[in-house]
Amino acid sequence: MSTANTSSPEPQVNALLSINNVYLLIGLVVFIIVVRTLQDQNHPKRLTTALFWSLFGSVFLFGDLSISLVGESWTYRWIGVSVVLLAILAGAGRVAMGSYDCPSEEQKDADAKRFGNSLFIPAVMIPVVTVVCTLLLKDVAIADWYLFDQSHVTLSALTLACMVALLVSWKLTKGSPKRAISDSRRLVDSIGWAAILPQMLAMLGGVFIVANTGTAIQDLITLFISPDDKFMLVVLYCVGMALFTMVMGNAFAAFPVMTAGIALPFLIEGHGASPAPLVAIGMYSGYCGTLMTPMAANFNIVPAALLDLKDKYQVVKVQVPTALTLLGINIILMYGVIFNG
Template sequence: MINVEAVYWFIGALFILWASLIAGDANHRHRIGSSAFWGLLGLCFFYGTWVQSKQAPAWVLGIAVLVLVALAATGQLSDGKAKSSTEQERIASAKRFGNKLFIPALALPLVTVILVLAAPYLKIGATPVLDPKNTTLVALAIAAIVAVVIAVLLLKPKNKLAPVLESRRILESIGWAALLPQMLSTLGILFTQAGVGTAVGTITGAILPHGNLLAAVAVYCVGLFLFTVLMGNGFAAFPIMTAAIGWPVLIQEFHGNPAVVFAIGMLAGFCGTLCTPMAANFNLVPSALLEMKNRYGVITAQVGTAIPLLVVNIGLMYFLAF
């Protein structure tokens, strides 16, 4: 059986491979810091396997995570700007391959969905081939490998290692932000353990009329919207409102379909992202980039979509999840 841990080891191996490419790059401004960051991150993906199965102490990994944050925060990490094709080469090759360039990219979701749908039938003896608990992730990792093979066969790069070299360039342009989603997820878990969601739940419980489903759905969605506006980030808002209302009220009390409630809830949070200057990357950076006089001009253009869409989300959750 292909276990989800194998996928994490694959990710860990990729990080270590990228780290060794950086370590070998004599022109890199932060060669040591950058390769240490990505290498340590890769090792954490392996070690995590034993933390998850409770065979190794978690605090070791906790220290490693804090070291990663310290490396990133003290500026030990930078973009090595790995060499890629020149613009002329890319224009020429876009002309040559045309829309064929989209084929490997489209293979990715296509193969993933096919594998997920076929997973219940893929068995050797009685053992399923794909981890039944994490089918999507395993399918996606396989699809990613298939897509690379398709790309190499189709485009015939001179250097067969091109996918690894090129992905290092993208990874370095993402930089420490690559770790952020995982840290936000960890923060959500910490918040929940420390009782932040319960505290918010107590507050909202006081204003929420008991037993009214529509009111509960509305408070969950609007709460996600407001917390996202405040924190600039739906990822941070989601665990708080889910622990406060989403889980105890919408799922446990009203027996909503979890996939629907949580998917639409997150998107209600995204409506908040459209309205907040705290999401600087999306709302302030572009107004600077476009040299706008009003730095909130992007938000102004978005509010008219965000508010109706929030209302639609409330309606969709109410009708689809219950």
């Protein structure tokens, strides 16, 4: 007699910091910023800026609810329209900074001297708490409830680390939740549309993969380059990784496309190149592209905004010579090591 239907089902495992709860928290914070933006009567582009962040936050706050009410198909359409509207608002320059209740420069200098290096404690706590929770607390559970989402442990741990750092900041500076929200809005507005660029680029990478862009690149290569020319194939792979990363803003998004289009069919299968050093140096070449593009907003545009640089592309301009030098070294290094295995 079969026992397939007699065994008790495995209990459903829940998590206090589930990925859905993390998304809800993000959406809540974004909508608090939206409310504060609408309250700012001196904001030069108050309504369009609020609309931009409302579209962004609604996906986090109402995504699951929309799926349950109207289904996945209509939810995906709504998100697609939201993405287009976000691009239009950002491209038209309708997202801007407002007015903020900030302390004077004299007060900032006084606070900096009073707190000293202890100001860095909350910032340092974020990576430290994240690593500790990920390594030591990932399996902590009470009955069927885990502390962290077992499918997204690191992200859940990062969320907890940010909350702990916020509490420590309040204790250290004697600040208030209202001040934290105000500064959060100022920081988000300083970064602007670039804050959501990594998500947009991740979606774009998925589109390229589904569209079999790697196959198209493979067909294009055969039109201009002989498959027997190993050096030119290496040059194309390294330069292609850098250029595609400049477009995508992320070497991880460029990697599957360029590797499927050049490295795998021509270098690994065609010439027996050693895969490990090939893909490692290929990724390094992609990072050279990261240094040269504003699309890598979290590396190049965000620091310029946080440092109040007059030229928001200054970071990119300074990094270009280093990136080109490293790219040339990567080409020579790759050609020298991948065929010696």
